[in-house]
Amino acid sequence: YLGLDVYEEEEGLFFEDHSDDILQDDVIARLMTFNNVLITSHQAFLTKTALTNIAETTIYNLDCFEKQKPSGNEISIN
Known part of the structure; x- marks a missing residue:
């Protein structure tokens, strides 16, 4: 399992609701496809x-x- 608190390219991804958006970030989009990866915003x-x-x-x-x-x-x- 992998849990990320900080993502190098997180600026612009967090603190906004992107539920209806198609992400233009291939790395985070790929990470989100794995069921053993948990990504949370840096809060x-x-x-x-x-x-x-x-x-x-x-x-x-x-x-x-x-x-x-x-x-x-x-x-x-x-």
């Missing part, structure tokens, strides 16, 4: 709490960047 961020946390963290990170101090949220590629 984890779409809550008041999540959006508040994202905004607060972004402002905190920008403040730390401006003060040239580590925020603890840095990503290191090594």
Whole structure:
């Protein structure tokens, strides 16, 4: 079984009712034909709490960047 929460080309597919539309996306159309694939829209961020946390963290990170101090949220590629 395969469950997808994020689809690389999801912009324009979710948050709108496409029940009566023919999808122009061959990959997702093919995935939807398999009975062992479950595709849901990416909704984890779409809550008041999540959006508040994202905004607060972004402002905190920008403040730390401006003060040239580590925020603890840095990503290191090594």
